[in-house]
Amino acid sequence: MSLTPRLRRRGASLRRVLAAATVTALGAVGAAVVQGAPATADATPRNGIVCTSGGSAPGNPVFDLTTRTGYIDLPDGNTAYMWGYSSGFDPFQHPGPVLCVHEGDTVTVILHNTLEDPTSIVFPGMDDVRADGVASQPQVDGAGLVTSLAPGAAALTGTTTYTFTASRPGTYLYESGTNPEKQVRMGLFGALVVRPTLGDDYAYDSADSRFNPTEEFMVLLSEIDPYQHQAAEAHKSFNLNNYKPRYWLINGRGYPDSIADNGASWLPNQPYGSLATVKPYDPVTHPLSGLARYLSVGSEDYPFHPHGNNGLVVGRDGHPLKSPSGGDLSMEKFAINIGPGQTWDVLFKWFDAEGYSPSNPVTVTVPSLANQVVGTFYSGSPYLGSTQALPPGVQTLNQCGEYYIISHNHALYQITSWGVTMTGPITYMRIEPPAPNTCG
């Protein structure tokens, strides 16, 4: 590849960041994009997990999921043809809606298929799933070959109703059980959150899994081989031996789109952002951790690395990290090495261990910014809530002295988008200055 195209494309992505910032500054939050009967979208927050609830019947949530085709935007300016689950009978979205239920609920998921292929849904981690009333088990053809991991819906018009009891709290995937090597990769997946009986602000039924519900985030990681998607769009076969991901995504977007708000208007089919806006930990005013729910539908490990804090891993694959006798097996980690199909529940908090401020300054002479390269999100000041003038010609997207601390996949070839580096599964913690602040 010559130098010129990459530079041009990098320029494009920077423009996109600027566009995103403009819209953010205007406070233009997109309309809720997940809605429809009987499932209901919760009010869409600008940042954080966007739950879709299964209607108003207590203990009996019902979700209609319709398979759709559509396109998503990628950080290099490319688009990808996708398949996806939409909530109710809404237009295409990617990834599927986040199904939020409660421990003990009898959950009903009605699959409506509009694809030209038969399809099905599996719910890894759920016990005793039934499809149209019978046990959901692998389907075999007359020769004994598996055709699907679950009973499914026929092409174009088929419908299948799945039911199960959400008996264990945690974070789970739901995904296609039919030709998953094609259908899951085409985008037929989403997250299922089972909230514990103890309360919606706990990850599990233990007091030490409590989190601040305003700081609950989804980190759903996936990958795309554009040739497989091109083949699907052209109704051609794809040789899986040639499978090679070129894009990696977080919540269905690549950086910098990943830090745009939930429901950003310029990403009509990719409703879920991943910017983690948090307040600094404070034992009095902000004592609870945030919760990041990591999920991977990829083909290999995604070693995710949040800067500046160690996540406390309290659960994996819907199992709290407790010994049989109740001993705590949780672990602090700075590398969340999430494997294919795994989910990790990670409590996290951030605070400045040194309490730096203009009155407790860093113990080094702050160099003139004219002698440094100034980052796009830098306020000009080392201190939370402070801003400083920048040298002539330097622009910043910083609004009120807030901090931006990155999280990203550390298999670094995976934070590229078919040649455009520093894209893909990257997001930031945005640390809000303590009130009062000027963030608006």
Add this chain to the structure above:
Amino acid sequence: MTGRPGPEPHLQPTAPSRQGDTMDTLHPTEPGVPTPDAVATLATGPTDAPGPTNAPGAATEAGHGVSRRRFLGLAGGAALVAGVGTWSGRVLAPEQVASAADAPANLYLAGTDGWIHLPPTPAIPPYHPDPLAPAGLTTYVFGFRNVTGMTTTQRLAQKNKAQHSAPLFWVDQYDPNAHNEFRVQLTNLGLALRPDLFDAHTLHWHGFRNVIPFFDGEPTGSVSVPAGREFTYVYRPRDPGTYMFHCHVEDVEHVHMGMTGLVFVRPLQDGQSKTYQGRTYTKFLYNDGDGSTGHDREFAMFLSEVWAEAHWADAHIQLPEWSDYRADFALLNGRVYPDTIEPNGPSVDAFHTESGVTFDASGDLIPPAGRPDLQYQPNSSLVRCNSGERVALRFANLGFREAAMTTSGIRMRVVGRDATPMRGRDGTDTSYETETLNIGPGESYDVVFTAPARTGSGAYDTYYLYNRAFNRSNNLAPGGFGGQATEIRVYASGVGPQGYPNDWGN
């Protein structure tokens, strides 16, 4: 690489610094007029006294003069930008004078490019060995160097003399009573082979908790260091354990090109005497309270990878397609087996810097004994120990693939991971024994093992430590170990105490 078009991120009217032509001591508060401060500094600039062993002294120093032409150039530039916008700061600032006013840095690192040696055969045409490589070397890298204690002339001469892996360093846990901050000054010497790039560099201490963006080194959220400039990172490491560090500018490229290394934090418990399972220790991995992480000697095992095409591409003004990534070479402390068992270079003790002893008169690295081709890969991975000793291995992986480090015949006890002791929040012991340690990119592990009794008849028993993903424990050649592999040599006795981590203990 940062060769994108567009406005300079900072108005910098002068040419990049050249050897012996530094602007560092200029104090242009009155453009064009040398102030008394500047004159005084020019006359009396800080000395270049190297610090004593393990108590590094001043790493900062002033330059030795500013030419009249440079003075005028700077003055003109300052006048040019005066009155533009609301910027009230100085557009040109005397950073090193400012730094000299602070406490001295404990370590002074420089970022630049350079060349290392990997087995030239079998070749990977046209990428490996790189035809541009100097004699004996094969592979273009970006990297760090330890320039602590060097004169300005020596330091600036290290452009194009990067090493890989980066200088290993270690820090005592922060003690609020002692206020033992650790300060790392970073300079950017530029890229000799790619003058078309104006890449900045940073130091990202990977895994450091509760750090502000200013000291995190992630360039988007703070600042990064252009060629010829300086920045000092201040750390108060409160959590012992094994970490890693790397430049975070153009992360994909700068990490893979080699600006990576291992750093660890010694616990406050060090120096206390604790007996665990009948053996008494004074050195530990964590503040365990019971001596369970005690050890007699310690070795850093830093994992990295080389994709030959990507390294070649940077040298030849090309761009790799990163999604085609592959690990042609898997490295242990910057070398491949059997080079991993060659001696340490004299620079490996990062806190003993002495011209003519740990670097030569020009500031260049002095090669390990007998291996001039390993001049820029000074870190040995050979483990030498006596039977019955408890040995700590500190693993960190900044390759892009998971590694499966296996010891044949020795069980490792995992006592730490990601700079965290293996304890649940209620104290539940989660340590475990294994012979194979899976280490993902960006992960670290602390393990201890007890050296077995001698069973062989030679001078020592040999155990292998290798990546059991076998295509990364060879050197592309059929047969035999290579790559991410080293030896553990157990002697009956006679291996002396270590002077520094990875020291052979003669």
